[in-house]
Amino acid sequence: MIRVLVVDDQALVRQGLRLILELAGFEVTEAGDGAAAIAAVGEQRPDVVLMDLHMPVLDGVEATRRIVAGCDGRTPVIALTTFNADEHVVSALRAGAAGFLLKDVTSEGLADAVRRAVDGEPVMAPSVLARLMDHFAARPPRPPAPPAGVADLSERELEVLTRIGAGLSNAEIAAELVISMATVKTHVRHILAKLDVRDRAQAIVVAHEAGLRHGAR
Template identity: 95%
Template sequence: MIRVLVVDDQALVRQGLRLILELAGFEVAEAGDGAAAVAAVAGQRPDVVLMDLRMPVLDGVEATRRIVADGDGSTRVIALTTFDADEHVVNALRAGAVGFLLKDVTSEGLADAVRRAVDGEPVLAPSVLARLMDHFAARPPRPPAPPAGVADLSERELEVLTRIGAGLSNAEIAAELVISMATVKTHVRHILAKLDVRDRAQAIVVAHEAGLRHGAR
């Protein structure tokens, strides 16, 4: 059974999320702030943490950073918040979150996001992905130097990274490039290694920092 830790300073929000997740068949625990979340993850090793970002004692971004730094990679953090401001999205992903959802997500969408996180897929609400794209589009199109590792990618790996940056799943990438799922997974593994990033969510940030645009000519 997938184990989920719900982290939010509002008890009513925690209880609501817990009910949704338990009805979907998950085992759920709770924490009321970032510091409690870090301690809970160390003791319980949940599969997924749903992390609010604005909390007392320790905010969600710093809590995410500590969980990722102290863990073995088995716990995936999804940022969950009311706000979709650019800096929140980028900071949460850079801290190690595998995704970013808004609190208006549907029950089905929340359960699906947890499953996708466990499977190693990025979890970004469409509006959040659009914000992320706008954030980097507003910056100079050619940074002084490309992010480390990008120059080491093959042409095919760049094609895959571009589609990762657009939020495409492995199945969608395979369909677009007319290659097998196994081949996509191999490319993704090589891309993460060459970029020295933990997961696809951080690869999304690198793709946008490198100016890679899906569909650009």
């Protein structure tokens, strides 16, 4: 059974998320702040952490950073936010979050996101991803030099990274570039290694910091 730790300073939110997840067949525990979450991860070793970003004692961004560092990325953390324009989303991704969801996600969407995180797949709320793209479009990276590793990417890898930044799945990238899924997966693996990032969530941040834009999105 998949074990989920729900972290939020509002008891009603925790209880609501817990009920949804337990009805979906998950084992759920709770923590009321970032510090308690770090302790719970050490004691319980959950498979996934759902992390609120705005909490007292220790906020979700710093708690995510410590959890990811402490478990070497083995426990995925999904950032939870109320607002799709939350500026803390970028910080959470840089801290190692595996993705982000809005708290108004449907029951089915929440359960699917947990399963995807366990399988190592990206978890991205489409509306938050759109806001993230707008954020970088309105605020060009400074200094203008591209992030480390981008210059080492091949032309094809840049094409793949651009589409990762737009939130496309491997299947969608393969269809657009007319290449096989296996080839896409190889490109993604090389991109993550060259950029020295842990997963696609962090690659999305790099893509936007580098000013890469997908024309169709």
